[in-house]
Amino acid sequence: MELNDATIALAALGQATRLSVFRLLVEAGPEGRMPGEIAEALSLPGATLSFHLKELAAAGLIQGEPRGRYICYRADFDAMNGLIGFLTDNCCDGDRSQCLPASDTSGKGAQKVGKD
Incomplete structure (x- = not known):
């Protein structure tokens, strides 16, 4: 991922x-969620959700896929992993054994870097 792409993605996620919305779509996995489900889960009006889906799609973080008359949205996991890779590239001065693996999402395996 290039610096400009990472900046756009982080700006989108900075709201x-x-x-x-993005975390909900990540939780949904590759099946994604329909806009009505997203709006209900997050108590969002349809117009507000539509605006935010457009911004996330423009940042390359989500994809919409037609399903009948509706569009199903899902996280773009390649883009997400690219952003994580960009952020953790050269982590801990290249000693990745000192870093929390990007695939460990529990937060329980987090290590403090540095001295107490």
């Missing part, structure tokens, strides 16, 4: 509602 609380968009971050919540």
